[in-house]
Amino acid sequence: MKTTLTAYSVVQHPLHFDLCEIDRKLILGMILVGFGSLALGVFLGLLQAFNYAGVGLYQFFPGLKSYYHGLTLHGVLNGFVFPFAASNGFLSLTTIRGLGLRMPPFLLFLSLFSLIVGTGLSFYGILFGNSAVLYTFYVPMRAHWSFYVGIAFLVISTWAISLAQLVTLRKWKKEHPTDRIPLLAYASILTYIMWDISSIGAAVEDLFLLLPWSLNLLPGSDATLTRTLFWFTGHPIVYFWLLPVYVSWYFCLPAQVGAKLYSDLMVRSVFVAFLILVPVGFHHQYADPGIGLFYKWAAAVLTFGIAFPSLVTAFSVVYSLEMGGLSRGGKGIFGWVKQLPWKDPSVCAQILAGLAFLPGGMTGIMHASVNMDLLLHNTSFLPGHFHLTVGAAVALSLVGIAYWLVPYLTGKKLWGRSVARWQPWIYFFGVLIFSSGQMSGGVLGMPRRTALALIPYEPLAGWKISGTLTAIGGSLMFLSFLIFFFVMIMTILFGLKERQADMPIAQLIHGPSLKGSQLIFDKISYWVLLCFALIALLYGPFLITHLPPKLICQPFQGF
Amino acid sequence: MDKLERIYLWIATVMLGIFMMAIIYSTLVLSIRIPSDKGKIIVKPGESLVQSVFQTPPFDHPGLYKRGEKEYELVIVGQAWAFNPADIEIPLNSTVRIKATSLDLQHGFYIASTPVNIMLIPGEITVFEYKFKKAGSYRIICNEYCGMLHHAMTGTITVK
Numbered sequence: 001m002k003t004t005l006t007a008y009s010v011v012q013h014p015l016h017f018d019l020c021e022i023d024r025k026l027i028l029g030m031i032l033v034g035f036g037s038l039a040l041g042v043f044l045g046l047l048q049a050f051n052y053a054g055v056g057l058y059q060f061f062p063g064l065k066s067y068y069h070g071l072t073l074h075g076v077l078n079g080f081v082f083p084f085a086a087s088n089g090f091l092s093l094t095t096i097r098g099l100g101l102r103m104p105p106f107l108l109f110l111s112l113f114s115l116i117v118g119t120g121l122s123f124y125g126i127l128f129g130n131s132a133v134l135y136t137f138y139v140p141m142r143a144h145w146s147f148y149v150g151i152a153f154l155v156i157s158t159w160a161i162s163l164a165q166l167v168t169l170r171k172w173k174k175e176h177p178t179d180r181i182p183l184l185a186y187a188s189i190l191t192y193i194m195w196d197i198s199s200i201g202a203a204v205e206d207l208f209l210l211l212p213w214s215l216n217l218l219p220g221s222d223a224t225l226t227r228t229l230f231w232f233t234g235h236p237i238v239y240f241w242l243l244p245v246y247v248s249w250y251f252c253l254p255a256q257v258g259a260k261l262y263s264d265l266m267v268r269s270v271f272v273a274f275l276i277l278v279p280v281g282f283h284h285q286y287a288d289p290g291i292g293l294f295y296k297w298a299a300a301v302l303t304f305g306i307a308f309p310s311l312v313t314a315f316s317v318v319y320s321l322e323m324g325g326l327s328r329g330g331k332g333i334f335g336w337v338k339q340l341p342w343k344d345p346s347v348c349a350q351i352l353a354g355l356a357f358l359p360g361g362m363t364g365i366m367h368a369s370v371n372m373d374l375l376l377h378n379t380s381f382l383p384g385h386f387h388l389t390v391g392a393a394v395a396l397s398l399v400g401i402a403y404w405l406v407p408y409l410t411g412k413k414l415w416g417r418s419v420a421r422w423q424p425w426i427y428f429f430g431v432l433i434f435s436s437g438q439m440s441g442g443v444l445g446m447p448r449r450t451a452l453a454l455i456p457y458e459p460l461a462g463w464k465i466s467g468t469l470t471a472i473g474g475s476l477m478f479l480s481f482l483i484f485f486f487v488m489i490m491t492i493l494f495g496l497k498e499r500q501a502d503m504p505i506a507q508l509i510h511g512p513s514l515k516g517s518q519l520i521f522d523k524i525s526y527w528v529l530l531c532f533a534l535i536a537l538l539y540g541p542f543l544i545t546h547l548p549p550k551l552i553c554q555p556f557q558g559f
Numbered sequence: 560m561d562k563l564e565r566i567y568l569w570i571a572t573v574m575l576g577i578f579m580m581a582i583i584y585s586t587l588v589l590s591i592r593i594p595s596d597k598g599k600i601i602v603k604p605g606e607s608l609v610q611s612v613f614q615t616p617p618f619d620h621p622g623l624y625k626r627g628e629k630e631y632e633l634v635i636v637g638q639a640w641a642f643n644p645a646d647i648e649i650p651l652n653s654t655v656r657i658k659a660t661s662l663d664l665q666h667g668f669y670i671a672s673t674p675v676n677i678m679l680i681p682g683e684i685t686v687f688e689y690k691f692k693k694a695g696s697y698r699i700i701c702n703e704y705c706g707m708l709h710h711a712m713t714g715t716i717t718v719k
Contacts, residue, residue: 066707138665140663140665141664223683262564263564286593288680289683296593311567312571374677375676378703444671450702450710454710456711552600553682554608
């Protein structure tokens, strides 16, 4: 395969770059809070994996109270705090780097502050306020007010970053009125705009329906409405987890393997597609009563549509990897694979994460298939699926990013590189075993979110094998995280001083065009309007026929 | 855009198109249907949801009712943490029209090893049809989280 290298005259990324000391500390703070929460989150994950094997370990941890408290904490820490914190930190850095301008430090500080307050309050709400409502809220189950306030603060921490990005972009545009927005910043900013729009649903639910209700200011709650609002956010949140990783796969990974990024047009269209196709949440409600078929089928079509940009990403990333392998002396169709720098834990983790995303994406398409969902809905097939996507593609990539980002931010050399290079492999095989256990169990009817160690009936045929695989895989995943956290702690405490010059950023093969139809990609407001039009089309009829809220459900605390 | 890229994008588009056609086929030709908007529990002012559910037919009398030759109606009320009725006997090869709702929380009504996997949501009525073609004992599982004894919410269906 021949690649034509076009000489491109526009400077993609500012050349001389130094991250300001205050920004460096704030971003490091976000990353540390994120991985700190993850450390607790994965420990709870281990307990859950054993639960599937029929082994209840919760009695040894009386503070946790029950499987469901642990599960709520696992979801909130690994689904909200960790990805929010990691995105806030990583995409702040890429925006600053992409635009060559500082973001307002006050907003960065506000973000870090809200993140810490939000984590603390939701932690308190779950363990001391008895809020075992899981991370999907499950109205009319009612949590302590501190839980809802904590969640609100977590969302505010992301909005602060988005605001900081937009302020900085505005400033950049004043300085460069005729230039295309630098691609790295474009991708980072669009990720947050997508999230701003998609977080509206859960934010409205949390602030206007649930928080007043938990303070006894509302007589009841509306299960269908809150469910719909939650899933309005609850699916696009997946893309908010994923897109920071795409930023790394597009921009950092090619540079790390000595390759280039394929095309500017491709990256811009991928991020715009994710922005437009926000309203897919109804596909979590295929099995729900009270939601008409129009919404379910429309969501199915849009969900298939949103698989498309991920397929494009797969193309671009593999293309870059192949280029990297070939430039390192790889021969033949697959010879380049061997030549990739597998010994670099950061590269290894991200490639393996991408590989795990393959079955993750396929099972996602299975779930999106309207009526096939009846076989899989709420079975353990689902956690099997999303541990391959968020649990591997995202988490393992963020681990990979941390292998260069933490040294970059602390100015310390990565400690124990030879140990760290095995960590991604252990995780990769762990998550594959874990997910095959969960999925095979799901097909045999094993329910998700259920304390299987305590069921009052005989496990159905095959559940025991599936549960055992889950526990084995989960243990391997946990073991690999122990290695990762050990390496990180040693790096921070005992790493040798070494200033890294710059973050890895790949150059482009096909750069942006400076005139013609492509300029429309930089008119971000057009795409936002298009997104709102689609939302109005899909959620408008539902809200018009459903509102006002039917506050008929009495609060319920299941303990 | 170069040739390789174009070919790849076409393959991706055609593949997703085929998947979509397969789902449409399964719905229109194989009649595999999902639940939709089939009625609500109306709560009158001053009443609680629980009272309203028990005053709304057919939920005033949960159970299995014969509605025709090989046709049955199964009325289910879910509550924390039980199904009413919990143990059901159904004659072989009969089509069962399930009508279900919830008294309090969100619940799942899943009959293991069948596509009967539907949500019970307070205030909403779920309607779903299924024909039991295999004799045996089926386990009913609540697979939507509903509190501390969620795992204990179960039942059985015996088909003979």
